[in-house]
Amino acid sequence: MTLLSTFANLIPMGLMQGLIYALIALAVMIPFRILNFADMTGEGTLAFGACVSAKCLVLGMEPVSALLVGALAGFAGGALTAAVHEKVKINSLLCGILVLSMLYSIDIRVMGQPNIALFSVTSLFDYLPGTEGGLPHRIGLLAAVDVLLVAAIIWFLGTQHGIAIRAIGSSPAMARAQGINVKAYTLIGLGLANLIAAFGGGLLAQNQGFADVNMGFGTLINGLASLLVGEAIIGHRTLLRQVVAPVIGSVVYFQLISLVLACGFQPSDLKMVTAVFVLVTLFALAKRKPARGKALSGSTRAFVAKAGG
Numbered sequence: 001m002t003l004l005s006t007f008a009n010l011i012p013m014g015l016m017q018g019l020i021y022a023l024i025a026l027a028v029m030i031p032f033r034i035l036n037f038a039d040m041t042g043e044g045t046l047a048f049g050a051c052v053s054a055k056c057l058v059l060g061m062e063p064v065s066a067l068l069v070g071a072l073a074g075f076a077g078g079a080l081t082a083a084v085h086e087k088v089k090i091n092s093l094l095c096g097i098l099v100l101s102m103l104y105s106i107d108i109r110v111m112g113q114p115n116i117a118l119f120s121v122t123s124l125f126d127y128l129p130g131t132e133g134g135l136p137h138r139i140g141l142l143a144a145v146d147v148l149l150v151a152a153i154i155w156f157l158g159t160q161h162g163i164a165i166r167a168i169g170s171s172p173a174m175a176r177a178q179g180i181n182v183k184a185y186t187l188i189g190l191g192l193a194n195l196i197a198a199f200g201g202g203l204l205a206q207n208q209g210f211a212d213v214n215m216g217f218g219t220l221i222n223g224l225a226s227l228l229v230g231e232a233i234i235g236h237r238t239l240l241r242q243v244v245a246p247v248i249g250s251v252v253y254f255q256l257i258s259l260v261l262a263c264g265f266q267p268s269d270l271k272m273v274t275a276v277f278v279l280v281t282l283f284a285l286a287k288r289k290p291a292r293g294k295a296l297s298g299s300t301r302a303f304v305a306k307a308g309g
Contacts, residue, residue: 003262003263006261006262007258007259007262010258010261010262011255011258012135012136012139013135013258014254014255014257014258015139015251015254015255016135016138016139016142016207017254017257018226018250018251018252018253018254018255019139019142019143019145019146019247019250019251020142020200020203020204020207021200021219021222021223021226021250021254022146022200022226022246022247022250022251023145023146023149023196023197023199023200023203024042024046024197024200024219024220024222024223024226024250025222025223025226025227025230025246025247025249025250026149026150026153026193026196026243026246026247027042027045027046027193027194027196027197027200027223028042028193028220028223028224028226028227028246029223029227029242029243029245029246030153030189030192030193030196031189031190031193032224032227033169033227033236033242034157034165034166034169034189034242035165035168035169035186035189035190035193036168036169036170037092037169037186037189037190038092038093038096039078039081039092039093039095039096039190039193039194040093040096040097040100040220041077041078041081041095041096041099041100041190041194041197042193042194042197042216042219042220042223043096043100043216043217043218043219043220044077044096044099044100044101044102044103044104044216045073045074045077045078045100045103045194045197045198045201045216046074046197046198046200046201046204046215046216046219047103047104047107047201047211047212047213047214047215047216048070048073048074048077048103048106048107048110048198048201048216049070049071049073049074049197049198049199049200049201049202050070050198050201050202050204050205050211050212050215051070051107051110051111051116051201051205051211051213052066052069052070052073052110052198052202053066053067053069053070053201053202053205053206053211054066054111054116054118054202054205054210054211055110055111055116055211056069056070057118057121057122057123057206058116058118058121063122063123063124063126063127063206064124066202067124067199067202067203067206070198070199070201070202071195071196071198071199071202072195072198073198074194074195074196074197074198074199074201075191075192075194075195075198076191077099077100077103077194077198078190078191078192078193078194078195078197079187079190079191079194080099081095081096081099081190081194082183082186082187082189082190082191083187084098084099085186086183086186086187100216104213107213108213111211111213114212114213114214115210115211115212115213116210116211117209117210118205118206118209118210118211119209119210123206123207123209124141124203124206125137125138125141125206125207128141138207142203145203146247149196150243150244150247153243154239154240154243156192157239157243158239161185161188164180164185165185165188165189167180168180168182168185168186168189201215201216218271218274221271221274221275221278222253222274223246223250224278225249225253225274225277225278225281226246226249226250226252226253227245227246227249228249228278228281228282229248229249229250229252229253229256229281230244230245230246230247230248230249230250230252231245231249232249232281233245233248233249233252234248256277257270257273257274260273
């Protein structure tokens with residue numbers, strides 16, 4: 001009974017965290033699933049967006065404007081990764097690592113120190129009713145942000161520019177043969193993904209009341225775990241499912257984290273728990289692929305035999 005009551009008390013906080021980190025999961029999904037580009041920049045742009053937004057708040061900027069400035073900073077970080085990859089022609093993972101390393105130093109330059117407290121400034125959540133923007137109202141606001149963002153992504157991916165980005169993820173050579181500017185659309189796709197990550201970082205900073213240069217550490221694995229959970233629940237065969245899966249996965253994943261904490265694990269154990277969870281999930285998926293591959297090969301052989309017979 002103690003376990004259940006502890007878990008029940010953690011559900012609202014886990015829901016709020018899941019809705020915030022759903023933005024990070026979306027930022028992971030776009031390069032990995034849509035662009036087929038292994039990008040680690042989101043771990044750096046989350047903190048970059050948080051630090052830029054926090055600095056704007058301290059300078060007296062309005063909270064929504066501060067979020068937008070931080071998001072644009074994230075777009076610049078993602079665009080830089082794409083530009084380095086296209087110009088230098090090095091591995092995409094290495095490009096992301098180089099950029100997020102650069103952003104760490106830039107974050108300190110922006111804030112003038114490793115972290116900034118935001119308790120004395122007005123945040124977006126201070127506009128909500130209740131004492132300091134009560135938890136239910138924060139959850140409602142974050143849910144509305146996620147719904148609007150998912151709708152915007154689905155709409156964009158259905159436009160001519162979005163279809164071009166999806167075509168690049170399917171086959172860059174074919175997209176280039178169709179006259180699509182692969183370099184430009186890769187830059188736009190990575191820029192938008194990291195814009196979302198930075199926007200999530202700004203929301204996270206305003207929600208918790210401080211920004212820190214280490215905020216992005218480990219968030220990529222959280223986003224990947226959320227993406228895997230969501231795809232395991234609803235799949236990713238359609239565009240709608242592909243975009244909604246990270247959000248659902250993030251909410252479920254952070255409820256699982258709450259359950260782990262209720263079982264007696266320490267917060268310092270969560271990185272290990274997440275890594276083990278991702279490894280187990282990837283191992284399970286890898287074990288399922290050969291069976292699918294054999295079934296596919298068998299059906300293909302049958303089709304060829306029938307066509308030839």
